[in-house]
Amino acid sequence: MSSSNSIHSSAMKFAVKAWSNGRARAGVLHLDCCPTPIDTPSLLLSTRKGLPLFISPDLLPSLPSPDSHLLHVSPLHFLEGLSMTTISKIGGLHQMLGLHEYGFAAVPRDSIQCLPEANSTNKVGASFETPCGRLLIKPAEYMEMISSLRPELWATLADEVPAWVSDKRNKTSVDRTIKWLDECIALSPTGGAVFGAIVGGSSLEERQRCAQEVARRNVSGHCSFVDMR
């Protein structure tokens, strides 16, 4: 994730500490919930329904701290078996998972099971292949999930496409992503830091166009989606 020099939102503060000769930079991320600031570049731990896949929550403190305090959460995981009403009733991610000193970054897709299905995405919503079948997620639905889960950071809904799509389809993905960016921002709950999604495939032009549009909105950070296939 990338950002400008210093950003403040109610849950998150970010500042760049140092630059390399090139464009790399070291920064520090402050989250209200985390007792210690987190150095960036930083790796998010992947989770399944909010808990790390490989270690139980009581053993999580045995991992290096604070480096292991940022968790990636996919809101789509919770569509299987837990209603948003129940999650709200419980009080959101921190209450539900018993992880109070950990920061959650919500991004719709994960790297293994909830993958964007570009052929089924349409102007109404983004499609994902998930363990409970193919789901079409509209911005309003997505924002309902974000409001219930209350993560520290969250990415806006994107139309992610693979590198081999036509130029036309690639351009459409940028148009949709910007439209959904605005819809998500309009519905954003108080307290979370918004990360604007940046798509554009391997077209430098489209990437720039998307980034410029996102930069114009009042977001706390950017979330770039890169096709690794």
Added chain:
Amino acid sequence: MALRFEVLGRFNRARAAHLTLPHFVCETPLFMPVGTQGTIKGLTTNQLEEIGCQIILGNTYHLALRPTSELIDELGGLHKFMNWPRAMLTDSGGFQMVSLLHLADITEKGVTFQSPVDGKPMLLTPEESIQIQNRIGADIIMALDDVVRTIITGPRIEEAMYRTLRWIDRCIAAHKRPHEQNLFGIVQGGLDPVLRDICVRGLVDRNLPGYAIGGLAGGEDKDSFWRVVAQCTAALPEDKPRYVMGVGYPLDIVVCSALGADMYDCVYPTRTARFGTALVPEGLLKLKNRAMSDDTRPIDPACACMVCKNYTRAYIHSLVTKDAMGSQLLSYHNLYYMMQLSRNLHSSIVQGRFPEFVCNFLQKMFPKGDIPEWVCNAMEVAGIDISSCCAPFPSAQD
């Protein structure tokens, strides 16, 4: 002998004791989780220590296959191999062979079977079983017995009982580490009190460090089950530990403890966790149930474990049978429940309030007072008055 057994308190037949083993001083009655292949599924050894686990069981059959007892020995024994600092018990391998392998055949020599690895014929003798267990290095090792399920009747049971007695002598002779490992004999004899009595006397004559009651927990009716336990605990020496193998359900453990048993093992708590079932004072809670999907209470409000302190039934419901973490969290809770049960049994006997504990336990599990008859009969023999928890007989409701 490499153990000390010191009774600290009693209530009639029930007793609470300190069992001092080479690796740990245990408090009985106690439940031993089963760590089949050198691990308790779903928990680390740190977590086991945290929940108060005192002894765990390793399966000789599985470990001898993988990674082999020789390798375990080379690496310093099973304690070191799996990083478990407290006490350990290994079974003889006999039960798995009979229960897992369809082509097992029992002769006087031992148990012949087809190796699951390459199909070659193999033979597990009493000598071989003890040698394997000597290499694994557990605090308590079990004699190879001729196990017969209690649902079988006929001369086979008698044959098995006498063979068990012949084999115990071969086990004793083969045991190379009597000052570090305690060899327990196993009482067989099916549901026949005469056979059971002969077996008990034969084993007691050999003056072993401890005794197990075997051949139960295999589907026999509960009335027969408790009577065999009662008979054996009455006949076994007072000053040595008594281990009922394969038990089991919390209710069974409370009854057997009332009758004078000290140690138990079973895969049930962890296995049932993997199917989405939690152990609670009321009995069972099936987390897979739809009703759990919006239940924001903990699994057991009275439980102090990490799972009940942090998670709702709704969240666990979303995990069970779909995500490994569900099995892990439920296994953790279920084992904590069993450890707490063990602690409660020990402390209630030591503190002179065992009958109250039993009544409280039964009241929670049978709030309508419909306590099964076998439990009432067993408690009568144990000398524990549970009339306050039993519903009055219909004839009394005039």
